[in-house]
Amino acid sequence: MFETIKEGFIKTFIRDNRYKVFVEGFKNTIIITVMAAIIGIIIGVFVSLVHSLAENARDKHQTTAGARFVMVLDKICTAYVAVMRGTPLAIQLMIMTFIIMGGFPNKIIVCCIAFGVNSGAYVSEVIRGGIASVDYGQTEAGRSLGLSQIGTLRLIVLPQAIKNILPALCNEAIAVLKETSICGLVSVVDLTRAGDLVRSRTMSPYFTLISVAVVYFILVYGLSKAVGRLERRLAQSDRH
Amino acid sequence: MIDIKSLCKDFGDLKVLKNIDLHIDQGERVVIIGPSGSGKSTLLRCMNLLEIPTSGQIIFEGADLTDKKTDLDNVRCKMGMVFQQFNLFPHKTILENLTLAPRYHKMMSEEEANETAMKLLTRIGLADKANVYPSTLSGGQKQRVAIVRALAMGPDVMLFDEPTSALDPEMVGEVLELIRELAHDGMTMAIVTHEMGFAKEVGTRVLFMDEGVIAEENTPVEFFEHPQNPRLQDFLSKVL
Numbered sequence: 001m002f003e004t005i006k007e008g009f010i011k012t013f014i015r016d017n018r019y020k021v022f023v024e025g026f027k028n029t030i031i032i033t034v035m036a037a038i039i040g041i042i043i044g045v046f047v048s049l050v051h052s053l054a055e056n057a058r059d060k061h062q063t064t065a066g067a068r069f070v071m072v073l074d075k076i077c078t079a080y081v082a083v084m085r086g087t088p089l090a091i092q093l094m095i096m097t098f099i100i101m102g103g104f105p106n107k108i109i110v111c112c113i114a115f116g117v118n119s120g121a122y123v124s125e126v127i128r129g130g131i132a133s134v135d136y137g138q139t140e141a142g143r144s145l146g147l148s149q150i151g152t153l154r155l156i157v158l159p160q161a162i163k164n165i166l167p168a169l170c171n172e173a174i175a176v177l178k179e180t181s182i183c184g185l186v187s188v189v190d191l192t193r194a195g196d197l198v199r200s201r202t203m204s205p206y207f208t209l210i211s212v213a214v215v216y217f218i219l220v221y222g223l224s225k226a227v228g229r230l231e232r233r234l235a236q237s238d239r240h
Numbered sequence: 241m242i243d244i245k246s247l248c249k250d251f252g253d254l255k256v257l258k259n260i261d262l263h264i265d266q267g268e269r270v271v272i273i274g275p276s277g278s279g280k281s282t283l284l285r286c287m288n289l290l291e292i293p294t295s296g297q298i299i300f301e302g303a304d305l306t307d308k309k310t311d312l313d314n315v316r317c318k319m320g321m322v323f324q325q326f327n328l329f330p331h332k333t334i335l336e337n338l339t340l341a342p343r344y345h346k347m348m349s350e351e352e353a354n355e356t357a358m359k360l361l362t363r364i365g366l367a368d369k370a371n372v373y374p375s376t377l378s379g380g381q382k383q384r385v386a387i388v389r390a391l392a393m394g395p396d397v398m399l400f401d402e403p404t405s406a407l408d409p410e411m412v413g414e415v416l417e418l419i420r421e422l423a424h425d426g427m428t429m430a431i432v433t434h435e436m437g438f439a440k441e442v443g444t445r446v447l448f449m450d451e452g453v454i455a456e457e458n459t460p461v462e463f464f465e466h467p468q469n470p471r472l473q474d475f476l477s478k479v480l
Contacts, residue, residue, distance in 0.1 A: 061308040061309075135325075135327075137323060137325050137327040138327060138329065140290055140321075140323065140327065141321075141323065141327035141328075141329070141386075142329075143290065143316065144288060144290065144316055144319075144320075144321035144323075144390075145316065145317075145340070145341035145344075145389070145390070145393060146313045146314065146315075146316040146317035146341060146344075146345060146393070147313065147341065147344055148313050151344060155340060155344065156329055159331045160330065160331055
């Protein structure tokens with residue numbers, strides 16, 4: 001038994017310096033996850049901001065060119081979120097790689113963008129949900145004191161919503177980490193693809209695939225625990 | 241001061257307000273009573289456009305609030321509103337709750353705003369609570385803070401939407417006492433309430449709303465001692 005495990009370990013990691021494939025894959029998984037999360041947050045915040053500005057313009061019955069531009073932009077953002085949520089990520093990744101950015105040499109960057117653009121839609125929903133979680137009476141109180149829609153959002157609603165948004169954002173980043181395991185579809189060597197490559201060489205699926213799963217689990221479980229702690233800390237500051 | 245002309249408000253198929261005409265003069269204290277679902281809160285909330293009327297006009301100090309060109313944020317500065325659920329800002333200290341709107345509107349400097357707020361807090365005996373958060377206050381204290389938060393803007397009229405309905409019985413008195421003081425100072429008010437004794441004592445005019453119309457209006461003494469409308473007679477027999 002022990003001999004089998006030892007043999008499997010050597011075959012999978014040591015022989016032909018195969019650990020390097022895993023290290024490379026791990027590195028790419030982390031790069032793509034972090035970059036996608038950053039791009040996702042930027043896009044998500046942008047979409048939410050456009051939505052709020054459009055609401056504000058509607059509330060004030062503005063008809064300036066700028067206001068109309070924001071409203072059109074808001075419609076485009078809504079369509080973007082619907083498309084991102086309504087199509088499989090795998091097909092989005094392939095469309096990004098072979099159509100939109102077809103011929104772009106660095107496939108890792110393409111992955112970062114594809115996952116980031118997808119994540120942005122979910123981030124915008126997270127922010128929207130966080131804002132909706134704040135009691136509407138807070139908005140009414142702000143508006144009754146003469147604060148504008150945007151002023152109420154900035155001074156009253158967002159500072160309260162952030163407590164719900166932050167943990168959900170971290171959970172979204174964790175989801176992205178797991179989703180990056182489909183990078184192999186466009187021949188990018190992430191952790192999963194690395195495991196698959198080694199498996200095809202060693203013909204020993206158990207050791208490779210389970211090792212990869214364990215690495216994902218440690219990352220995801222550790223991050224989830226951290227988010228749990230963050231959530232508790234934020235909840236505590238409610239009680240003063 | 242406030243002129244409401246043929247005001248209608250529908251929620252879908254439900255007609256909540258049916259052709260309401262109401263005029264409130266400076267210094268008047270109009271108390272609105274009626275069974276739940278009669279539209280009294282909706283009427284009050286239409287006065288500062290927290291509810292958008294389906295049709296009709298609301299004229300306040302010469303400005304037609306239903307005109308899309310009217311800057312509602314400016315108008316709302318002159319109309320204080322007090323909610324059933326207090327709606328204090330939980331992420332701001334009591335002092336910040338009072339100074340937020342005056343500073344947002346650049347009506348006063350930070351020092352002036354703080355000074356005004358401290359004067360108001362001293363008046364209601366809560367100066368020692370200036371730097372704590374709302375969650376540490378009792379319901380009665382919260383509502384009194386909510387009232388002076390509206391007063392900090394120097395409004396010309398105060399709208400009270402069931403200000404004591406969410407309070408424990410022993411805290412109703414302190415809130416009514418504060419409203420009574422405001423009445424004594426000559427503040428123009430519209431009050432939706434279920435406190436009949438208070439309505440009789442503080443109001444200069446009492447309205448009975450039923451099924452979206454003002455079914456009866458009269459001076460407090462006449463209203464309570466010689467009710468004409470059978471629905472009002474029935475209502476009073478149940479609540480008095």
